[in-house]
Amino acid sequence: MDGDRVECVGALVYDEQRRLLVVQRANEPGRGLWSLPGGRVEAGEDDPTALTREVAEETGLAVEIGPLVGEVERGAPGGRVYVIRDYQASAVGGVLAAGDDASAAKFVSREEFEDLPTTTLLASTLAQWNALPG
Template identity: 80%
Template sequence: MNAHRVDCVGALVYDDQRRLLVVRRANEPSRGLWSLPGGRVEPGEDDPTAVAREVAEETGLVVEVGALVGEVEREGPKGQLYVIRDYEALAVSGELKAGDDASDAKFVSRDEFDNLPTATLLASTLAQWNALPG
């Protein structure tokens, strides 16, 4: 049986010290773990629109969406397959505050990132993409 594909996006947002924007997930999957801001692509949205919307909803930041960094697949509940495309994004305005399905949001250094409970395979995937915080 083929898994039901669910298109998702994520954002790699860095500040001027190359700290990475992460959110603590308030809902499943990975509730309580830290991950990149992102979520499902809604009907009628292209990826950049979805990235900008998700970042704004979860962190309060307005971003300009850049290049695709990479794509991963993660098994979800009920036979779903999350296909997640992560994009570079630059925060251009807004005030950092957790919202929507994020219980916290912050920029983290490499040391801080290494000590956070992060979503499955996040650290290894970012390492493969040379996208870990500075």
């Protein structure tokens, strides 16, 4: 049954003003919606390795992975389930630029975040975790 569960990771990256790093999805699911940078954990990767790779691919930033913030499950195509573990992360290098699965990447304030079309339950989940931008 584990074949129906897709292991994924996401990053909560904030800048000095506690603006949150978000990416606009270039592909389905959720194309055009804003979400946290992240993606699937590939075979042989642990969560920090996968998340470091995904954030670099989507945003151009190098990150240092911190503690687990929370875990959610979301419906995936074909009746599968995305199991998404979101971690605190800090940008430690690189240049912010959208790439790979992202059509845009930026840091947003609380007001900017609230005006964005975001992926299902992102805003309510971040609110539960006290992780909304400052």
